[in-house]
Every structure is written in C-alpha cells, then in structure tokens.
Amino acid sequence: MASVATPILEEYAGGTIARAQVGLWRDGFRRLRRNRLALAALVYLTALLLIAVVAVFWTPYNPATILPNTLTYLGPSAAHPLGTDDLGRDLLSRMMQGAQISLIVGVGTSAIVLTVGVVVGLIAGYFRGWIDNVISVFINIFYGIPGILVAIILYLVLGRGLGNIMIAISATAWMDMARLVRGQAFSIREREYIEAARASGARSGKILFGHILPNSLGPIIVQATFVIPIAILTEAFLSYLGLGIPSPLASWGSIASEGYAALPLEPYMMLWPAVALSVTLLAFNFLGDGLRDAFDPRQRR
Amino acid sequence: MTNPILEVRNLSTHFFTDDGEVKAVRGVSFDVAPGETLGIVGESGCGKSVTAMSVLGLVQRPGKVVGGEIMFKGRDLLKVTREELRNIRGRDIAMIFQDPLSSLNPVLRVGYQIDEAMYAHDKIASGDVERRGIDLLKQVRVSDAERRINDFPHQFSGGMRQRAMIAMGLSNKPDLLIADEPTTALDVTVQAQILELLRDLNEQTGAAIILITHNLGVVAGLCKRVLVMYAGEIVEEGTVEQIFESPQHPYTWSLLRSVPRIDANRGHRLLSIEGLPPDLIDLPQGCKFNPRCPFRVERCFKESPPIEQVAPAQHAACWVTMARAYAEMGAGTITDTSPGAASGIHPAGRSRPPTEVAAAIAEPIGD
Numbered sequence: 001m002a003s004v005a006t007p008i009l010e011e012y013a014g015g016t017i018a019r020a021q022v023g024l025w026r027d028g029f030r031r032l033r034r035n036r037l038a039l040a041a042l043v044y045l046t047a048l049l050l051i052a053v054v055a056v057f058w059t060p061y062n063p064a065t066i067l068p069n070t071l072t073y074l075g076p077s078a079a080h081p082l083g084t085d086d087l088g089r090d091l092l093s094r095m096m097q098g099a100q101i102s103l104i105v106g107v108g109t110s111a112i113v114l115t116v117g118v119v120v121g122l123i124a125g126y127f128r129g130w131i132d133n134v135i136s137v138f139i140n141i142f143y144g145i146p147g148i149l150v151a152i153i154l155y156l157v158l159g160r161g162l163g164n165i166m167i168a169i170s171a172t173a174w175m176d177m178a179r180l181v182r183g184q185a186f187s188i189r190e191r192e193y194i195e196a197a198r199a200s201g202a203r204s205g206k207i208l209f210g211h212i213l214p215n216s217l218g219p220i221i222v223q224a225t226f227v228i229p230i231a232i233l234t235e236a237f238l239s240y241l242g243l244g245i246p247s248p249l250a251s252w253g254s255i256a257s258e259g260y261a262a263l264p265l266e267p268y269m270m271l272w273p274a275v276a277l278s279v280t281l282l283a284f285n286f287l288g289d290g291l292r293d294a295f296d297p298r299q300r301r
Numbered sequence: 302m303t304n305p306i307l308e309v310r311n312l313s314t315h316f317f318t319d320d321g322e323v324k325a326v327r328g329v330s331f332d333v334a335p336g337e338t339l340g341i342v343g344e345s346g347c348g349k350s351v352t353a354m355s356v357l358g359l360v361q362r363p364g365k366v367v368g369g370e371i372m373f374k375g376r377d378l379l380k381v382t383r384e385e386l387r388n389i390r391g392r393d394i395a396m397i398f399q400d401p402l403s404s405l406n407p408v409l410r411v412g413y414q415i416d417e418a419m420y421a422h423d424k425i426a427s428g429d430v431e432r433r434g435i436d437l438l439k440q441v442r443v444s445d446a447e448r449r450i451n452d453f454p455h456q457f458s459g460g461m462r463q464r465a466m467i468a469m470g471l472s473n474k475p476d477l478l479i480a481d482e483p484t485t486a487l488d489v490t491v492q493a494q495i496l497e498l499l500r501d502l503n504e505q506t507g508a509a510i511i512l513i514t515h516n517l518g519v520v521a522g523l524c525k526r527v528l529v530m531y532a533g534e535i536v537e538e539g540t541v542e543q544i545f546e547s548p549q550h551p552y553t554w555s556l557l558r559s560v561p562r563i564d565a566n567r568g569h570r571l572l573s574i575e576g577l578p579p580d581l582i583d584l585p586q587g588c589k590f591n592p593r594c595p596f597r598v599e600r601c602f603k604e605s606p607p608i609e610q611v612a613p614a615q616h617a618a619c620w621v622t623m624a625r626a627y628a629e630m631g632a633g634t635i636t637d638t639s640p641g642a643a644s645g646i647h648p649a650g651r652s653r654p655p656t657e658v659a660a661a662i663a664e665p666i667g668d
Contacts, residue, residue, distance in 0.1 A: 192404045196398055201392055201418070202417065211409075
C-alpha cells in the first residue's frame, strides 16, 4: 500500500490535503447548476428580465398610442411582429410592458411578503407566548377565506395602482411565509448554539437576525420564489377581470381580456399573453423546485 | 480568605410541567472564590446543569427560579434587570457547553462567532476585533489560527470546536467560566488536552472555573474543590482530596466505588448503585438518597439531614456519614450494596429488598 500512501504524503507536504472549501451558497448553486430544468428556467427568466429592462427605455412603438393608419387585430407582420390589438396598438410593445408589470408585481409582492412574513414569523416563533398565539389565531382565521377574495376587496378599497395591487396580493400571501419562518424559528431556537449565544450575552435582535435567520434562509428563499408566480397570476387574473392595472398600461391579463372578444377571428391577441404567462409561471416554479432541491439537503436525491 | 465572587444561597429552581412541579434544584448554596476551580458532580438529572443555567438566568419556561439569592460582585442576579443580566452574561460570566458541534452556529464562520461575543459587550474597538480573535484562537492552541479563523464550524475537529468555544468564552476576559460537561462529547485524548488548556487558562487569566460533569476523573484532573449533587441538593462538599480519599456521604462513597481506578487491587469489584434516582416530582420523605442507601437508618426516612461540617472544609448532608458506617457497619468489607444491606433497615410497607421482589415476580399466578 506504499504506492497509495506516498502521493498523499507528497500532497500534504505541498500544503493542501483537504477538499477546497465550499460554502453553503456555492454548494447550493453547484447543485442548482446540475438541474437542467431549473437552469433553463433561469435562462428564460434572465431573458425576460432583460426584455422588461429594455422596455423601460425603448419599445418598438409607444405601447399606449393608438397608431394612425393601422388596422386593428392585425396578425404578425414585419412592422408589427406580434400584430396589433383591438385599438390598433402594437402588441409587441404592449407585451414588453406587460412583462415589466408582471415582474414588478411578482418581485415586489415577494419582497413585501419576505419582509413582513420573516419579521412576523421570527417574532412569533422566537418569543412564543401570547404574541405567538395572537399571530397564529389571526393567520388561522384568514386561512378560511380565499386569498383572491381578500385581494379583490382590498384592492377595491385601496384604489387602483401598481403599488396597491402588490399590497392587496401580499395581504394574504405573507401568511404562508410567516408560518414557515415561525416553524423554523421554533425549532432553531432550541438549538444549543442559540443557548450559547444567549449565554454570551447576545441581544434578542442579534439572535433573531444573526443566528436564526441565516439558518432558515434556504426554505425562505424557496418560499419567496414560489410567491412570485402566485403574485403574477393573481395580477393577471385581476387585470383579466378588468380590476387590475389601470389602462392604458398593458398587463398580460388585460391584453388577454381584450383579445378574448375576438378569439374566434383573431387568436393571436389571446395567444401571446397566454403563452407568456404559462411559460413564466412554469419557469418560476421550476426555479423554485430547483432551489429547494439545492438548498434543502433533506430532499436531496 | 478573599471574598467570594459568586455566592449562591438557597437556590431553588422548579419546572412547572403538565405532570407536576419538577423540583430540579432545591436549596442549593455554595461559594466560588476568585480564581478557584470548583467541580460540581452528580448523575444525569441531579440538577447540576440547571444550577448553572439559573446562575446565568438562562432557565427557560416552564422552568423558573422559585427562591434564593445569587450574589455576584455584590449584586443579586435574580433581581437585576434583563439588560443588566445580558451585560453580565459573556462579559463577567461565560459559559461553555457540552456539545461543541451544536454550540457553534453551522452557517457562520468561526471567527465571526468569536467576534460576535466581543461585539455584544462593546469592550473592544472594531479594528482590533479580528486580531484579538486570532490571538484568542492561538491562546486556546488552535494551530494556523490566521487561516482557521475563516473556517466554518464543520471544518473544525471536535476538539478544535471546543477550543473555539472556550475562545469565545474567554473573549471578554470573564471572572467566572462555567463549563457544562465540556469534555463529554470528546474522545479521551482530546479530553485531556482540553482539561490541560482549562487548567492553564485558569492560572494565566485568573478566571474562576465551575466545572460541571458526571465524570469524576475530570474533576480530579482540574478542580480543587468539589460539590456532589444528588436529586437537586448538595449532599457533600469538600476539597478534591477529601472527596476522593474520605468521602462522608454514602452517595459519594458509592459513586467512587463505581468508577474503575488504575491503582485498585486486582479482583476489586466495581459496585453499582442500585435503584434509580428519585422522581423529582414526588420526592421521598427524609433523606432523598434513602431508597438506595446501604447504610440508611430509621431516622433517614423521617428527617432530611442538614448539610453539616464533618471535617475542616468538608461538609456532608447525612445522618450516618461514612466515618460511622465504616466503624459500625463494616462499610469497607461490604460487597452487597443493595438498599439497607449494611444497616439491615427495610421499613415496613416501603421498598422491599430486591430478592423478595424477584421472588414475588417468579411466583406462578393462580394454579
């Protein structure tokens, strides 16, 4: 066995015998890279993000302008790659703006949910007692009411607007996040390193955000990723009902709604937003699944 | 004698569970002198860890300190505000836990966790923190400290993790270090290194150490004075020599006879303490050790023995004490350590000798 032992010794003399240090994040992304579906989703979503960013500065036409001398319900052509809508506006421009709206609503809602859900969940799970009881009862009551109903009512009360639509969707979506974080805090607070931190005089805030939060980051990121497609879908649904984004802003939901009237004659106007929505929702779900597999070692195969 | 830095008086900590009030610590009193090394020994569940947690105010619901005083530097830790207590934790009194793996946060770098203990008390300028972290790791003899400080806990070996924990404990130069079973999760050679480290640090820094353990060998290796706890009470207290050479409480005596010794005669039998520790919800009347004591007398069932001086600097809570047990009951020669074996006391209606119980079980039921 000398032949086996010798190279190890040589390597040791060289200085490194241990595997390269791999942190939680790099390890997670390495596993994510191996998941082709998640990787494809990531590529698609990056492209979508790029389109949305480009749409801020440039669209082929002004998405809100009714173009003169242009036919309505036009099919794809060189001048209008995706055709025109019921008022003769360029559909590509409107779809690009729709992507922007969808991403803003998705990510914005996710950010609100993340902030509120994490803070509430950490407090409930760490301090327990009456504060946890109040929060849990509140969440359980709202669990019996459909989230979409709460969102519609709240949105009507708040009035139309991009910010309000995010608040309306967040109103119920934060509860899942809070439950998840509460459960995490509940179990992590019993770990010995939390006791050790307390014994070394750490403040409650430090324990919550410095110890418990980093240890539950994996599931939180996964949950935050899953909130995005739910928010996008809810916004599209509200816009489809005519309750969503005020016109002339374009949303995938409102484009689909306007196209519905002409569906038998001209399917394109309904087709584009439907495809865009489906693929985007799928992509976010695949990415979420990929992240869960990558960051939750218990589900690792 | 210098004034003690920690005086615990009549400390009682109970846990209010659904099954009843678990009286985990009852009327415990002891002192710790500056720079002293005090061992607290006892079997699992005897209240040694709860005593330590009570000192730091870390007893969690449903547990509660129900009485007593914990005087530290002239202040009663049971009466100070939460913020004052937080300031004392980690700065004046530090604690080291049993399992070094689970006591370090797995997602944070070791250096960060050492720094954090210092930041919690703002005792150090932020520019000095990193250098001090490396110094601390060197002080606890972690080799290649400059590189290791950026490692994650899983990259440390068990012994190194415990060293890192000790470094965290020492970071604010505490007056008192409470080590709760610091070597239990480590293998024997590493145990010896950690004990040596603690001993050296005690001499270098002058920090008093309370060592909580069930391992008598560990106590012998580090401590000058020993408290023996049983069922939530201190049953014996003395210097390490007194406890090991002339224990006066039958529990201490039995405990020592159940540990293998390298200097024992061949053929020396290891004795076990028969029976189980009492139920802390429903404690026996009189001495709490009476259901298991080979030397019990009638009085042990009626009255709880107070802790009294039995020799200079040695105290024991026993009606009999081993001096009398040796003289009157031939304790040196007994091989049967069953309850009441030496004194022959088996109160009617109480626990029967195990032989009778065995016979009763063996009897066929019906015919």
